[in-house]
Amino acid sequence: MDAIIRLIAPVLEWMFFIGMAGSLLVIVISAVEDIFTILEKD
Amino acid sequence: MGSSPPILPSSQSDRVRIVVATTVMLTFISYWRAAAVVLNDLGSSAFYAGGIAEQAVGKAAPWFILGVMLFSFAVRAVYVESCSMFTRGGVYRVVKEALGGTFAKLSVSALMFDYILTGPISGVSAGQYIAGLINELFVAADAHGWMPRAMHAAFHGVPQLNENHAAAVFAILVTLYYWWQNIMGIEESSDKALRVMQITTVMVVILLGWAAITLTQVGVHLPPLPRPSNLHFSTEALGFLKGTNFARTLGFFGIIIAFGHSVLAMSGEESLAQVNRELASPKLKNLKRAAVIIAIYSTVFTGLSSLLAVMLIPDSVRVPIYKDNLISGLAMYMVGPLSLRLIFRVFVVVVGFLILSGAINTSIIGSNGVLNRVSEDGVLTDWFRRPHRKYGTSYRIVNLVAGLQLVTIIASRGDVYALGEAYAFGVIWSFTFNSIAMLVLRFKYRGERGWKVPPNIRIGKMELPLGLFCVFLVLAATAVTNLFTKSVATQAGIAFSIVFFALFTVSERVNKRKFAHAEAQMKEHFQLVQQERIEREAVQARPGNVLVTVRDYNTLNHLNWALESYDTHDTDIVVMEARLTGYGSAEYDLAMEQIFSDYEQTLFTKAVSIAESYGKTISLLVVPARDVYSAIVQTANSVESSAVVSGLSSKMTGEEQAFRLGQAWEAMPEPKRQFVFQVVRPDNTVETYRIGPHTPTMKTEDVHLVHKIWLDIKKFDGTEDIHHSDIVTLALTRLARDYNMNKDDVLKTLKKGVRGPMPKPSPFLREPDTEETQKRTEGPSRDQPMPPVTGPR
Numbered sequence: 001m002d003a004i005i006r007l008i009a010p011v012l013e014w015m016f017f018i019g020m021a022g023s024l025l026v027i028v029i030s031a032v033e034d035i036f037t038i039l040e041k042d
Numbered sequence: 043m044g045s046s047p048p049i050l051p052s053s054q055s056d057r058v059r060i061v062v063a064t065t066v067m068l069t070f071i072s073y074w075r076a077a078a079v080v081l082n083d084l085g086s087s088a089f090y091a092g093g094i095a096e097q098a099v100g101k102a103a104p105w106f107i108l109g110v111m112l113f114s115f116a117v118r119a120v121y122v123e124s125c126s127m128f129t130r131g132g133v134y135r136v137v138k139e140a141l142g143g144t145f146a147k148l149s150v151s152a153l154m155f156d157y158i159l160t161g162p163i164s165g166v167s168a169g170q171y172i173a174g175l176i177n178e179l180f181v182a183a184d185a186h187g188w189m190p191r192a193m194h195a196a197f198h199g200v201p202q203l204n205e206n207h208a209a210a211v212f213a214i215l216v217t218l219y220y221w222w223q224n225i226m227g228i229e230e231s232s233d234k235a236l237r238v239m240q241i242t243t244v245m246v247v248i249l250l251g252w253a254a255i256t257l258t259q260v261g262v263h264l265p266p267l268p269r270p271s272n273l274h275f276s277t278e279a280l281g282f283l284k285g286t287n288f289a290r291t292l293g294f295f296g297i298i299i300a301f302g303h304s305v306l307a308m309s310g311e312e313s314l315a316q317v318n319r320e321l322a323s324p325k326l327k328n329l330k331r332a333a334v335i336i337a338i339y340s341t342v343f344t345g346l347s348s349l350l351a352v353m354l355i356p357d358s359v360r361v362p363i364y365k366d367n368l369i370s371g372l373a374m375y376m377v378g379p380l381s382l383r384l385i386f387r388v389f390v391v392v393v394g395f396l397i398l399s400g401a402i403n404t405s406i407i408g409s410n411g412v413l414n415r416v417s418e419d420g421v422l423t424d425w426f427r428r429p430h431r432k433y434g435t436s437y438r439i440v441n442l443v444a445g446l447q448l449v450t451i452i453a454s455r456g457d458v459y460a461l462g463e464a465y466a467f468g469v470i471w472s473f474t475f476n477s478i479a480m481l482v483l484r485f486k487y488r489g490e491r492g493w494k495v496p497p498n499i500r501i502g503k504m505e506l507p508l509g510l511f512c513v514f515l516v517l518a519a520t521a522v523t524n525l526f527t528k529s530v531a532t533q534a535g536i537a538f539s540i541v542f543f544a545l546f547t548v549s550e551r552v553n554k555r556k557f558a559h560a561e562a563q564m565k566e567h568f569q570l571v572q573q574e575r576i577e578r579e580a581v582q583a584r585p586g587n588v589l590v591t592v593r594d595y596n597t598l599n600h601l602n603w604a605l606e607s608y609d610t611h612d613t614d615i616v617v618m619e620a621r622l623t624g625y626g627s628a629e630y631d632l633a634m635e636q637i638f639s640d641y642e643q644t645l646f647t648k649a650v651s652i653a654e655s656y657g658k659t660i661s662l663l664v665v666p667a668r669d670v671y672s673a674i675v676q677t678a679n680s681v682e683s684s685a686v687v688s689g690l691s692s693k694m695t696g697e698e699q700a701f702r703l704g705q706a707w708e709a710m711p712e713p714k715r716q717f718v719f720q721v722v723r724p725d726n727t728v729e730t731y732r733i734g735p736h737t738p739t740m741k742t743e744d745v746h747l748v749h750k751i752w753l754d755i756k757k758f759d760g761t762e763d764i765h766h767s768d769i770v771t772l773a774l775t776r777l778a779r780d781y782n783m784n785k786d787d788v789l790k791t792l793k794k795g796v797r798g799p800m801p802k803p804s805p806f807l808r809e810p811d812t813e814e815t816q817k818r819t820e821g822p823s824r825d826q827p828m829p830p831v832t833g834p835r
Contacts, residue, residue, distance in 0.1 A: 001283065001286055001526075002287050005283060005286065005288050005526060008522070009288070009295045012298060012519045012522060013298065013519075015515040015516070015518060015519035016298045016301075016515070016519040016520070017294075018512065019513065019514070019516035019519060021512070022508060022511070022513070022515070023116040023509075023512050025496075025497055025508075025512070026115075026116040026495055026496060026497075026509040026512065026513060027113075027115045027119075029496040029497055029509070030116075030495070030496060031115070033496070034330055037327055037331065038331055038334065
């Protein structure tokens, strides 16, 4: 188990932190779009 | 929208023609109601997510809960994109489109694990809140000397319930209650969801306001920041990593582990895809609005309540006493008199009971919906969908789901932490499957979709879905990490998924063989005509036809009655089956074989043989629908029926059936036509109602009064052109004016009854008793129903 996790952990760390940075962009851009959607009349 | 050509050539006209509608008939709801339905599931996790996360990762847990809630905005974006596509969301359908049947079966197994665990965790959590309150009340009563000495002596002190055991018993009782309700087929109502969320909002506002006042007095002490050095994992929280050298120096990997222990805070996002199809127009805008409301509400409620709990409840009692009823603990550590805090705690428990028991029901309905959906897709045999003889519900699926939930509750012995850990497995894997499927679909289907998760980078002709890829990376990293750190969840989740995957695979093979046989039989006896929307021409019926609704092939006496009563030379008979579908099924248009199953084949074979025994012809129609009454009125309107004939429901009286039909008629958009509704009882007596606006029955004395006024008016010059109807028009115009000027006075008079008591208000008119209970003793001609109504009056 120790060997497997030592191998995988760095990959998962990179995935997680790069993903989080990109997800923040998703949140900010879609929040701006959402504000316009809510204010827009049907 | 054009209709697809018939499956078989029309020259083979000896076969019975069946029109199959492929678009589900829906009633639409506003984005507020849609948000309320989703929040009933998503909001319930606020009651247990904070406590579970803190037990796993320590005092810094609220930051991770807040982080998860913030990240849920991005997950929500993925669901909005999936809903805006042609497949319109829903993990099973999306994954099947992108990755094929095997992955779809795996993803739906994970989703089932999520759904089935929602019930036990919600029930046990509600039980913990109630047991915690009872124990607190015993302590308070003892402190005030209200506890009888004998009781004190019998328990060797203050009596205290074993909270875990009491919670398990409570969860079992509530699960059994909702199991029976679902067997009987309770209605899913967005009204109930909205009301629960309104009460919850009152509690959230009081909670946040009171906590703010408390913070001004006790000072703001934030939890330790989410740094690796501030994480203190329990031994259970390390799972398979326990005892490894790696676990001693986790570093940044600890952040992912802590995040993984907090993901259950965003469970319930899948419900967004399930209510999407029911959203009113403009659909995409309303979906985004609902999604924003859901994300903000759940972040404020779940995120802030977890944060405030750590800030206000002392460390010495927070985990030892309030770990499983954190919001109750929060109520007890506000500033103010004890009595007021206890009253608020009772309110918290009532709200917790409402939202958490609602989540048990949602989990049974959701599991039933998902399993019905995969059954319609041929992945589960028809045996599971066989309707209950009395109630017509898919009772075998309900039994399976409730049985699994009861086993889970007993196995957990009321331990919320163990249930929460397992629950997170289903949550994270169903999200991960959905996001990878959406990623694949970006390359597989390059066509336009309503909305795309931003940002997207264009390089030449290639568009790279950067945002979607990043969300997938986080979900996948968390899901894989959870495999290492949640040993019980991993073992239970994998075992459960394998069992369900095997069940789906075997069922699919059995179904393929059965469908080949059924298809051959269908080709021999029936001619299926696929129609996206129902039109009168498609069912080959003349205006003024009679629509006979059928469901159970054991109770078709009303079809016998209709065939006896109506002369098919003058009036066509259309036999309709409304195929009820759950929230999930409305996500996509159904395929022919999904709608016309073995069951429909048996039902229609029986209907046709009854018609043949009378030497009469009938038209057959299958309509998928979310609400049976809505489907009946919409179909009656589309095929221009003058009468609808139904059997007596096992759950309602004829009057209640007519009332529901009347309500559905009122909700239907214009243009709409009125019709007669006839309920045939098992003893062949008939109740007749008029649905929609109708000429009211006038009392004889009112007719005389109109005539007397008219005679009096006629004495004056220049009144030659005045008729009886002008007097009624004037009287109504004056009543309308009076009503506008003084509503209360008019209502008071009406309630009192102008001459005697007024009839109960109703959207339908019941015909006089003499006609409605007429016994069938002299053959068809005597029971000839009311004359057909051919248009609105």
